[in-house]
Amino acid sequence: xxxxxxxxxxxxxxxxxxxxxxxxxxxxxxxxxxxxxxxxxxxxxxxxxxxxxxxxxxxxxxxxxxxxxxxxxxxxxxxxxxxxxxxxxxxxxxxxxxxxxxxxxxxxxxxxxxxxxxxxxxxxxxxxxxxxxxxxxxxxxxxxxxxxxxxxxxxxxxxxxxxxxxxxxxxxxxxxxxxxxxxxxxxxxxxxxxxxxxxxxxxxxxxxxxxxxxxxxxxxxxxxxxxxxxxxxxxxxxxxxxxxxxxxx
Amino acid sequence: xxxxxxxxxxxxxxxxxxxxxxxxxxxxxxxxxxxxxxxxxxxxxxxxxxxxxxxxxxxxxxxxxxxxxxxxxxxxxxxxxxxxxxxxxxxxxxxxxxxxxxxxxxxxxxxxxxxxxxxxxxxxxxxxxxxxxxxxxxxxxxxxxxxxxxxxxxxxxxxxxxxxxxxxxxxxxxxxxxxxxxxxxxxxxxxxxxxxxxxxxxxxxxxxxxxxxxxxxxxxxxxxxxxxxxxxxxxxxxxxxxxxxxxxxxxxxxxxxxxxxxxxxxxxxxxxxxxxxxxxxxxxxxxxxxxxxxxxxxxxxxxxxxxxxxxxxxxxxxxxxxxxxxxxxxxxxxxxxxxxxxxxxxxxxxxxxxxxxxxxxxxxxxxxxxxxxxxxxxxxxxxxxxxxxxxxxxxxxxxxxxxxxxxxxxxxxxxxxxxxxxxxxxxxxxxxxxxxxxxxx
Ligand SMILES: Nc1ncnc2c1ncn2[C@@H]1O[C@H](COP(=O)(O)OP(=O)(O)O)[C@@H](O)[C@H]1O
Ligand SMILES: [Mg+2]
Numbered sequence: 009x010x011x012x013x014x015x016x017x018x019x020x021x022x023x024x025x026x027x028x029x030x031x032x033x034x035x036x037x038x039x040x041x042x043x044x045x046x047x048x049x050x051x052x053x054x055x056x057x058x059x060x061x062x063x064x065x066x067x068x069x070x071x072x073x074x075x076x077x078x079x080x081x082x083x084x085x086x087x088x089x090x091x092x093x094x095x096x097x098x099x100x101x102x103x104x105x106x107x108x109x110x111x112x113x114x115x116x117x118x119x120x121x122x123x124x125x126x127x128x129x130x131x132x133x134x135x136x137x138x139x140x141x142x143x144x145x146x147x148x149x150x151x152x153x154x155x156x157x158x159x160x161x162x163x164x165x166x167x168x169x170x171x172x173x174x175x176x177x178x179x180x181x182x183x184x185x186x187x188x189x190x191x192x193x194x195x196x197x198x199x200x201x202x203x204x205x206x207x208x209x210x211x212x213x214x215x216x217x218x219x220x221x222x223x224x225x226x227x228x229x230x231x232x233x234x235x236x237x238x239x240x241x242x243x244x245x246x247x248x249x250x251x252x253x254x255x256x257x
Numbered sequence: 258x259x260x261x262x263x264x265x266x267x268x269x270x271x272x273x274x275x276x277x278x279x280x281x282x283x284x285x286x287x288x289x290x291x292x293x294x295x296x297x298x299x300x301x302x303x304x305x306x307x308x309x310x311x312x313x314x315x316x317x318x319x320x321x322x323x324x325x326x327x328x329x330x331x332x333x334x335x336x337x338x339x340x341x342x343x344x345x346x347x348x349x350x351x352x353x354x355x356x357x358x359x360x361x362x363x364x365x366x367x368x369x370x371x372x373x374x375x376x377x378x379x380x381x382x383x384x385x386x387x388x389x390x391x392x393x394x395x396x397x398x399x400x401x402x403x404x405x406x407x408x409x410x411x412x413x414x415x416x417x418x419x420x421x422x423x424x425x426x427x428x429x430x431x432x433x434x435x436x437x438x439x440x441x442x443x444x445x446x447x448x449x450x451x452x453x454x455x456x457x458x459x460x461x462x463x464x465x466x467x468x469x470x471x472x473x474x475x476x477x478x479x480x481x482x483x484x485x486x487x488x489x490x491x492x493x494x495x496x497x498x499x500x501x502x503x504x505x506x507x508x509x510x511x512x513x514x515x516x517x518x519x520x521x522x523x524x525x526x527x528x529x530x531x532x533x534x535x536x537x538x539x540x541x542x543x544x545x546x547x548x549x550x551x552x553x554x555x556x557x558x559x560x561x562x563x564x565x566x567x568x569x570x571x572x573x574x575x576x577x578x579x580x581x582x583x584x585x586x587x588x589x590x591x592x593x594x595x596x597x598x599x600x601x602x603x604x605x606x607x608x609x610x611x612x613x614x615x616x617x618x619x620x621x622x623x624x625x626x627x628x629x630x631x632x633x634x635x636x637x638x639x640x641x642x643x644x645x646x647x648x649x650x651x652x653x654x655x656x657x658x659x660x661x662x663x664x665x666x667x668x669x670x671x672x673x674x675x676x677x678x679x680x681x682x683x684x685x686x687x688x689x690x691x692x693x694x695x696x697x698x
Contacts, residue, residue: 056652060644080651081660089652096649100667109663110653117654149667150649166653 009034009205010075010174015066017054023064024050026230032174035202039216040209041241042227043249048209049093051227052178056090057083070174084110085117089172091163093179093209098150103162106150107132107169114170135168139195156183157192164195175199175206181215193218213245228252270305272326277301277411280329290384290413293395297410300402307404316587316619317529317558319404322501327473329412330358330442338362341436344465346493346688349680351432351461358437359415359444374425374456380416380447390418393449397479397507399533399562405503406531409445409477416447419460423453423483430459430489430681437466437474437497446476454483454511459678460490464504464524466497471526477505484512484538489677493688496524498553504530512538512567519676520547521685522557523692529558536563536570536598543572546672550692551584552613558587565598565631572602577672578609579665580616581696591623592633599628605635610642610668612661662693 010032017025024047032038042048054061055068057080068075075083098106112122123131136146139161151159160180167175177196181189196219200206208219216224216238224241226234233252234240266274277298285291306323307314333341341357342365354377355365361379371377383391394413398406421427435446452458466472474496482488496502502525510516522528534543549557563572578586588607609618622635642661650660669689676682 056648058648079657080648081654081656084652084654092649092652096645098646098649098664098667100670101663105663106650106653106655109655109659110650113656113659114654170654 009071011069013067015054015068016064017050017061018064019050019061024230025054027066028231030225030232032205032207034205036223037200037206037208037219037221039221039224039241040207040227041211041213041224041244043252044211046227046252047230048227049178052090052176052209055176056080056088081113084170084172085114087173089167089170089175091160091167091175091177091180093182095151095159095163097152097154099152101150103146103148103150104132107166110166111169131169135165138168138198139165140191141165157185157188160184160192161188161195164192168195168199173204175204176209177206178209179211180208181210181212189215189218213241216241226252266305267320267324269323269326270320273408274302276326276329280412280414284414288384289391290394294411294413297407301404301407301411304402304404304407313401313531313560313589314404316589317527317556322527323473327441327443330437330439330444330472332360333357333362333438337438338365341365341438344436344438345434346463346465346495346684348430348432348461348684351430353432353434354417355434355436356415356446358439358442359446361415361417372427372429374422375427375431375458376420376422377431378418380414380418383418388418390420390449390451393451393479393481394447397509397533397535399507403505403531405475405529406477406505409447409475409503409505412445412475413447414445417449419448419450421450421452421456421458421486424455426457427459430461430678432461432463434463435465435474435476437472437500439467439470441470441472443473444475448476448478450478450488451481452483452486452488455485456483457487458489459681460488461493461681462491463493463495464502465495466500468497469499470497471499471501472497473501473503475503478507480506480508480516482508482510482514482516484514486511487515487517490516490518491676491681491685492518492520492530493685494520494522494524494528494530495688496528498524498526498555500525502528506530506532508532508534510534510536510538510541510543513540514538515542517544517675517677518546519673519685520559521550521688522547522559523550523688525555525557527556529560531560532562534561534563536565536572537567539567539569541567541570543570544675545574546675547576548669548672548689549576549578549580549586550669550689551579551586552581552696553584554582555584556587557585558589560587560589562591563593563603565592565594565601565603568597568599568601570598570601572604574605575672575675576607577669578607578618579612579669580609580618581612583613583615585616586618588619589621589623590635591625592635594624594626594628594631594633596627599630601628601631601633603631603633607637608668609639610665611639612642658697662697665693666690
C-alpha cells in the first residue's frame with residue numbers, strides 16, 4: 009500500500025528525515041514510537057504534503073502512485089488521511105460546511121456523485137453520535153472552542169466520514185483523558201479493515217493497549233532504528249527513551 | 258508654500274471649472290439649490306482636486322487620478338436602459354429605484370408601488386413642489402473642503418429625496434441602483450434620506466457599470482436618522498473595472514438612533530468613499546462595517562470621520578480587506594470625541610488579508626479625544642493567508658483554490674454578519690462568492 013524508501017527531508021537548512029524507509033501492506037497497522045524531536049511529526053507532515061518541508065531524496069509510493077508528486081489535497085483525495093497532533097481552529101467555517109466540502113471533493117475525485125443534503129446530514133448524525141459529538145458542535149466553526157480531546161475526536165470524525173485507505177495518527181493520544189482515549193480508540197478500531205492501513209505515531213505505550221499494532225518501529229534522529237512486535241512497546245515502557253536521549257551525531 | 262496658495266491648475270481642473278460654469282449658466286439663477294451649487298463651484302475653483310498633500314486624500318491623489326474631465330452623461334436611450342436594466346443586482350423583496358447614467362429611469366423603478374411610510378421624490382419633482390426636504394441638501398457638509406463633494410454639489414442636478422415617516426417600520430428594503438452604460442462620461446447623483454423619529458428602514462445603494470470604460474461616478478447623500486430611529490444601510494460597489502468611483506456620505510444620528518452600515522467594495526479601478534458621521538443625540542449607536550475585495554491594480558479607499566458630540570454613544574467600525582495581486586486598500590478612520598461626549602464607547606478595527614506579494618493596505622486610525630470618561634480603541638492587522646489552516650483544509654481533500662475561498666469567506670463573514678436583514682445578507686454573500694469564482698477562473 010505504502011512504500012517509503014530512503015526518505016530525506018529538511019526544513020530550512022536543517023535535515024530532519026535522514027533516510028527513512030518503511031513498507032506497509034494493506035490491512036496492517038504499524039506503530040512508530042520515539043523520543044520527542046525524532047522527526048515523527050515531520051514524517052507525517054511530509055506524507056500528507058505540507059509544503060514547508062523540502063524532500064531532498066528518496067521516494068514514497070502510495071497505491072502504485074508517486075505520492076510526492078501530488079499536492080496535499082490530491083493526496084487526501086487519493087486516500088491519505090492525517091489526524092493531526094495539533095488540529096487547528098478555523099473560525100468562520102462551520103464543521104458542517106468543512107466536512108461537506110471535503111467529502112464532496114473526495115467523492116468527486118473518486119468518481120462518485122455529491123451527497124444530497126439529507127443524505128449528508130444523516131451520515132453526519134450517525135458518525136458524530138458514535139464519537140459522542142453533539143449536533144451543536146458540528147454547527148460551530150471547525151475546532152473553535154473545542155477542548156484538546158474534542159479536537160482529536162473531530163479529526164477522527166473527519167476520518168470516519170472521508171473513509172481514507174491510509175490513516176496516519178500523530179500522537180492522537182496526547183492530551184486525552186482515559187475516557188476520551190477509549191472513545192477515540194474505538195473510533196479508530198471500527199475503521200480497521202483488510203483494505204485500510206494505519207500508521208500510529210505515539211510517544212507512549214498506553215495508546216497501543218487500545219489500538220493494537222501489527223508491527224512497532226522505533227524512530228530516532230530521522231530514521232527507524234528498531235523494529236519489533238508488541239514486546240518492544242513494553243520494553244520502551246520500562247526503559248524509557250534513555251538510550252535515545254542524547255544526539256550522538 | 259506658494260504652490261499651495263496658487264495651485265497650478267491641471268487641464269482637467271480647468272475643464273471641470275468651465276463645465277461647472279456652463280451647467281450653472283443653464284440652470285435657474287436662484288433658489289436653494291442654485292445658491293448651493295454656486296458656492297460649491299466657487300470652492301472648487303479655489304481649491305481644485307485634492308492631492309496627496311491634503312491629509313484626508315493622502316493615499317488617493319485625485320488630481321493625479323482624474324486626468325480627464327469627462328462630459329456629463331446624457332439621458333440614456335431605450336437601448337441603454339434595456340442594457341442597464343440587466344445589470345441591476347436583484348435584492349429579494351426590495352423596492353427598486355434605478356438611475357442609468359445619472360438619470361432616474363421610471364420604467365425600471367417601483368416609484369408607484371412604494372410601501373406605506375416611505376416617500377421617494379425625485380429632485381426634479383421636489384424642486385417643482387418646493388419640498389421641505391430640499392433644505393437637507395448641503396446641511397451636513399464637513400467644515401473642511403472635500404473636493405469630491407464640491408464637484409458633486411456644483412454639478413447637482415439629479416437625485417432622490419427619501420423620507421421614512423415617523424414611527425413607520427418599512428420592512429421592504431429600498432434599493433437605489435446606479436448603473437452606467439455606454440461611452441465614458443461623468444455622472445453625479447445626490448440623495449437625501451430622512452428617517453423620522455422612531456421609524457425603521459433599510460436602504461441599499463448599488464453601483465455597477467460597463468467594464469472597460471473609464472467612466473466617473475460621483476454620488477453623495479445626506480442621511481438624517483431621528484430619535485429612536487434605525488437606518489440599516491448597505492452599499493454594494495461593483496463598478497466596471499476601469500471606473501472612478503467617488504462617494505460621500507454625511508450622517509446625523511439622533512438620540513438613541515441606530516445607523517448600521519455595510520459596504521462591499523469590489524469594483525472600480527479607483528474608489529473612494531468618505532463618511533462624515535455626527536452623533537448628535539445621546540445614546541446613539543453607529544456601526545460601520547466594510548469588506549474590500551480588490552484585485553489586479555484596484556485601489557479602494559474608505560475614509561471615515563466620526564464625531565461623538567453627545568454622551569453615551571457607541572461606534573463600531575470593522576473593515577475587512579482582501580487584497581490580491583497588486584491591489585491597494587486604504588482605511589482612514591478618525592474618531593473625534595467632543596468634551597460633552599462622556600461615556601463614549603468607540604472601537605475601530607481594520608484587518609487585511611494580503612493575497613498578492615505586491616498587495617498593500619494602508620491604515621490610518623486617529624483618535625481625537627476631548628472628554629475624559631471614554632473608552633476608545635483601534636487596531637489594525639495585515640497578513641498573508643494562514644498556511645497552517647490551508648494545509649489542514651487541503652489535508653482533508655479540499656483543493657487549494659476552494660480552501661482559499663472558504664477562508665476568505667470566513668474572513669469577510671465577520672463583517673457581513675452584521676447585516677441584519679437575512680435576504681440582503683445572503684445576496685451580499687452571493688456577490689462575494691461570485692467575486693471569488695471570478696478570481697479563481
Ligand atoms: N518548522 C520547523 N522549523 C525548524 N525546525 C523544526 C520545525 N519543525 C520541526 N522542527 C525540528 O525537527 C525535529 C523533529 O521535530 P518533530 O518532527 O516535531 O519531532 P517529533 O514529532 O518526533 O517530536 C525537532 O528537532 C524540531 O525542533
Ligand atoms: Mg510530534
